[in-house]
Amino acid sequence: GQNIDQPTEMTATEGAIVQINCTYQTSGFNGLFWYQQHAGEAPTFLSYNVLDGLEEKGRFSSFLSRSKGYSYLLLKELQMKDSASYLCAVKDSNYQLIWGAGTKLIIKP
């Protein structure tokens, strides 16, 4: 079966750094997405990785290792507005998106 695993919930302090991990087992791989979803709102696109390595975009970076079936989202200089759920999704060999359950990130002052 296809599976995306990410922690259910994480807590971090304002101004700090947090890493949200995602591991996947899918039938094929055609890219990995990270989305941010604030409570009661629609998901919004954060990043896309298709090759191994780190993609940096401002305070957010996303890393991919295809051989390990592993990705992480790194958030630096955390702000209270970063409190949200972070969804990992993998595009499989049929170009279907397989979604993780999301990681709820709680930022404390």
Add this chain to the structure above:
Amino acid sequence: SAVISQKPSRDICQRGTSLTIQCQVDSQVTMMFWYRQQPGQSLTLIATANQGSEATYESGFVIDKFPISRPNLTFSTLTVSNMSPEDSSIYLCSGKTGEDTGELFFGEGSRLTVL
């Protein structure tokens, strides 16, 4: 980025009734999808809305329960038929442009509560 508008944003419905959700996208969107997100769970794809023809449903979803229309490129509807409390969920319309990344854009979601 693509703009996707969805309505109603929320509704409270009685068991046994049906509700139609509307989704309007801008012209950049080539493909349209309907997702369901139950509380604390991941997104589940219901179907791909095909312009001018029957939608393509995922396993576990059928046309009789979730009829979908897409009469043109920029508009689609999802009907949740004969609702039961188990249908209480957020329903999300999404679209994809022709970009290589295949990034999905989402509507604001429709939160349905079935009593």
